[in-house]
Amino acid sequence: MKFLRSWPYTFIVIISIVTGVLAIAASIHTGVGLRDPEGFLGPAYVRLPMLGILMFLAGLIPAAIRRRGWREIPRGMIEVVKYEWTLKRVLYIATGMLAFYVCYVGYRNLKSVLPIYTNEVIWDTELAALDQFLFGGVNPAFVLQDMFGVGVSAAVLSWVYLVYLPLIPISLGVVLVFSRDLRVGAWYVTAMSLNWVIGTLSYYMLPAVGPIYYEGTNYAYGALPETSTAALQDALWNNRMEFLADPAAADVIHGVAAFASLHCSVTFTMALFAHKTVRSAVIRWAGWIFFGLTFVATLYFGWHYLVDSVAGVLIGWLCVALGAWATGNQYFRRRTLESDMTQTPEGVKPEKPSMQV
Incomplete structure (x- = not known):
């Protein structure tokens, strides 16, 4: 066990290798080719390095101004790169992005072949019955739609649900580059990557498609206005149908799975990590909100049953806890503003401290 914590990235690098091997093995066994999922700013192997570079540039100029002032920005930039951007720091960031990338791509591909290995067996009947029991015989979506309405609230919640997609790589770049x-950067990478791994395991343990697909739009969701979330739900279902028709020939990634909710697990991971590491109360509250x-x-849009979302919260907590243990941050405490300002980062000359966010 000590070996797994000898280097902050040892644990998640091993996990990423195992995840990648399993994805390759599943691809060979099922005949479904591996795919690199595209998303915000293109494929992940382009998106993550690009965001890392953008974050580096975003922090370089303020750091240069802090070091040399407005009149000597070019000289300040050179000094920041020379004294702060050591080879060790660059390698750590590259390792973190690569481990995250392998875990994410492995997760997407293992999720894609889920119907093949589960023979399309789903537990939606039982999960829907549990929801009905917990809400007194009423679909929780009805309760939330009555509570919040189906006008502006639908648009706001749709935006919140979809902004999660670009927020993940952006937050990863911010933590890795600015920490x-x-x-601490290794902690965040490990926690976020574990969400994909543990989430994949939960899909195979209790396969389900979710209320919107199991119960249909005419049951609880037909009253909702057209939103980008509704369009995404239609697209995912169409991809599922295309994939199931001929998995080996399908030109899409299957992406329908309800238990557990990785939207909840990942956003809970973000909020809990920020709560434990960020000094700004505004950022911490924003994370929780x-x-x-x-x-x-x-629940409102019918993506998940209540137990799916609760399970997602538990997964998020577990990922943060395991990440802290694996990277040696289990006793981490937020530094006070004064101690952070006087700390000298590795490789930086103390007489000319630079700004860090």
Whole structure:
């Protein structure tokens, strides 16, 4: 066990290798080719390095101004790169992005072949019955739609649900590039990557498609206005039908799975990590509010049953805890503003401190 914590990235690198091997093995066994999922700013192997570079550039100029002032920005930039951007720091960031990328792509491909290995067996009947029991015989979507309405609230919750997609790589780039403590960056990478791994396991343990697909739009969701979320739901179902018709020949990735909610697990991971590491109360509260709205959206639009979203919260907590243990941050405490300002980052000359966010 000590070996797994000898380097902040040892644990998640091993996990990413195992995940990648399993995805390759599943691809060979099923005859379904591996795919690199496209998303915000293109494929992940383009998106993550691009965001890392953008975050680096975004922080370089303020750091240069802090070091040398407005009149000597070019010299300040050179000094920031020379003294702060050590080879070790660059390698840590590259390792984190690569581990995250392998875990994410492995997750998407293992999720894609889920119907093949589960023979399309789903547990939606039982999960829907549990929802009805917990809400007194009423679909929780009805309760939330009556509570919040189906006008402006639908548009806001749809935006919240979809902004999650670009927020993941952006947050990863921010933490890796701006964190002074390299172990903290490793903690976030490990926690976020574990969401994909544990989430994949939950899909195979209890396969389900979710209320919107199991119960249909005419039951609880027909009253909702047309939103981008509704368009995404239609697209995912069409992809599922195309995939099931001929998995080996399908030109799409199957992406329908309800248990557990990774929207809830990932946003809870973000909020809990920020709560434990970020000094700004505004950022911490924003994280929790975003998570809360996401939790509501998963039920409101019929993506998940209540137990799916609750399970997502538990997964998020587990990912943060395991990430802290694996990277040596289990006893981490937020530094006070004063101690952070006087800390000298590795490789930086103390007489000319630079700004860190």
